[in-house]
Structure formats: structure tokens, C-alpha cells
Amino acid sequence: MTRICLVSGGDEIRQRSYINHAIYAREHGLDYRLECGIDPQIVTKYDYKMSIVRRLIHQYDWLVWIDDDAYFTDFESDTLHELVEEAERDDQFLVIAEGPLEPNGFWSKINTGVFLIKNCPESVTMLESMSGEPLESIRDWWDDEAYGLFTNGDQDQMWWYLCTTGLLERTKIVGHRRLNSRGHYYENSLDDAFVMHFCGYPDKAWGAARFARRFPDQIGQELVPKHLLDKYSVAVRDPLGPTQYSIRDTKIRSIGAVKKRLRPLVHAWRERKSTK
Numbered sequence: 001m002t003r004i005c006l007v008s009g010g011d012e013i014r015q016r017s018y019i020n021h022a023i024y025a026r027e028h029g030l031d032y033r034l035e036c037g038i039d040p041q042i043v044t045k046y047d048y049k050m051s052i053v054r055r056l057i058h059q060y061d062w063l064v065w066i067d068d069d070a071y072f073t074d075f076e077s078d079t080l081h082e083l084v085e086e087a088e089r090d091d092q093f094l095v096i097a098e099g100p101l102e103p104n105g106f107w108s109k110i111n112t113g114v115f116l117i118k119n120c121p122e123s124v125t126m127l128e129s130m131s132g133e134p135l136e137s138i139r140d141w142w143d144d145e146a147y148g149l150f151t152n153g154d155q156d157q158m159w160w161y162l163c164t165t166g167l168l169e170r171t172k173i174v175g176h177r178r179l180n181s182r183g184h185y186y187e188n189s190l191d192d193a194f195v196m197h198f199c200g201y202p203d204k205a206w207g208a209a210r211f212a213r214r215f216p217d218q219i220g221q222e223l224v225p226k227h228l229l230d231k232y233s234v235a236v237r238d239p240l241g242p243t244q245y246s247i248r249d250t251k252i253r254s255i256g257a258v259k260k261r262l263r264p265l266v267h268a269w270r271e272r273k274s275t276k
């Protein structure tokens with residue numbers, strides 16, 4: 001049997017997404033780990049993730065990384081097993097989603113918030129090499145038009161590594177709905193996509209609560225169907241109470257409104273600066 005582990009973590013426990021992740025893993029027969037990624041070789045905040053993956057890869061056949069700000073929304077779907085099977089069949093060592101267009105215009109070729117990686121020599125070499133590559137030299141190589149947003153982290157390092165080693169050919173890049181999507185792509189149903197990733201949210205607990213309110217009677221702030229919370233004896237639910245939620249909501253909305261008003265000024269300033 002293929003040993004698959006779902007893993008998340010970082011340098012601090014920020015979100016209650018571990019409830020969501022642990023339940024998905026139990027429902028689909030995956031091992032699950034929440035890990036602390038402290039390590040001697042950390043340069044950016046994203047490196048905690050890569051240090052965890054580097055350390056665990058040897059212990060499983062496949063690792064599935066999921067950020068702490070990404071939540072499963074379709075608990076029926078067995079997408080992770082399906083993707084491992086497809087990748088094995090097609091001799092691919094990495095499965096990752098495109099970075100879909102965000103409301104602010106950002107996009108990227110891949111998004112490292114969720115990915116599946118096989119325990120094989122190519123992966124081990126990639127994990128060792130990519131994090132050691134200075135971001136300044138990757139920035140020089142980067143083509144904004146072709147690759148999209150430069151994020152100053154592991155995502156750029158991975159894209160650079162895949163492109164410059166030819167390993168892109170052995171990578172499966174799937175559509176965002178299949179592995180790693182965003183709130184504005186959900187319409188009426190929690191199975192409009194497999195995973196909701198709260199990329200770029202100023203307050204992720206507020207983001208999860210706000211998303212859950214779009215699906216009342218189906219999910220709470222853990223983004224897990226109620227019958228599964230019951231099944232796995234989850235006692236603490238919806239930690240952000242209605243009062244706290246509305247305080248944060250008002251604060252975030254007013255900051256958002258100010259930013260929106262300032263945006264044209266910032267753009268004009270940037271343009272003036274770049275033409276100098």
C-alpha cells in the first residue's frame with residue numbers, strides 16, 4: 001500500500017485548520033502530521049514549510065503539504081489518492097495547482113500552498129537545492145509576464161528549479177479547483193473546489209468565519225460538515241464569537257476602504273518612480 005501523509009505546520013500554530021486537515025485525513029485513510037519547522041537554515045518565513053517537507057519525505061511514499069491557511073471543503077472527494085495514482089501512472093514526482101487569478105490581478109504558474117511530492121531522488125535533490133538558491137538571483141531570472149507574481153519565497157524557488165532542470169516535464173500542474181482554490185471561485189456549493197486557500201487575507205480566522213457564513217447550516221469556522229465534527233468529537237467549535245467577528249469585520253472593512261481609496265495614488269506614485 002502507498003504510504004501517504006498529509007502534513008501542515010510552520011513555526012507557530014496560527015489557525016484551527018488542523019481540525020479540518022485531521023478529519024479529512026481520517027476520512028480518507030491518510031496519515032496526518034502537524035509539524036514545527038524550526039531549522040538552522042531558515043531565510044524566509046516560507047522556509048519552515050520546506051524544512052518540514054525535507055525532513056519527512058523519507059518516511060512516506062508521498063507527502064501532501066497543505067498550508068495552515070488552506071482548508072478542505074469537499075470531504076467526499078478522494079482527490080489526493082486519485083492524484084497520487086495519476087502521477088504514479090504518468091511517472092510524475094510532483095503535483096501542484098496553478099495560482100489562479102486573484103481579484104487584485106495577482107496570478108502565478110504554481111502555488112506552493114498545497115502540493116503532493118513523491119519520495120524519490122529527484123524530490124530530495126530539489127528540496128535540498130531550491131531553498132539554497134538566493135532569491136535575488138531568481139528575481140533576476142524571473143519574467144513577470146510569463147511567470148506572474150514574484151512572492152519572495154519558496155514558490156519562486158520551486159518554479160525556478162522546475163524550469164531550469166527540465167523537471168517541469170515530470171510535474172503535474174492541475175487546475176486550481178482540483179487542489180488549491182480561492183473564495184471567489186466558489187458559488188453555491190462547497191464542492192465547487194476541493195480546497196479553499198485564504199491567500200493574502202489580512203486576518204485568516206476572520207476569513208474562515210466569513211467564508212463559513214456563506215454556507216450556513218453546512219459548515220462552521222472549521223469548514224467541516226457538522227456530522228463530521230460530531231463523529232470525531234470536536235468539542236470546541238466556532239471560536240470567533242459573533243461580537244468578536246463583527247469587531248474584526250468592521251475593522252478590516254474600514255482598513256480595506258482606506259486602502260482602496262489610496263490605491264490610485266500609490267499606483268501613480270509607483271509609475272512616476274519607475275519612469276525616473
Ligand SMILES: [Mn+2]
Pocket residue numbers: 067068069070113197198199
Ligand atoms: Mn497559504
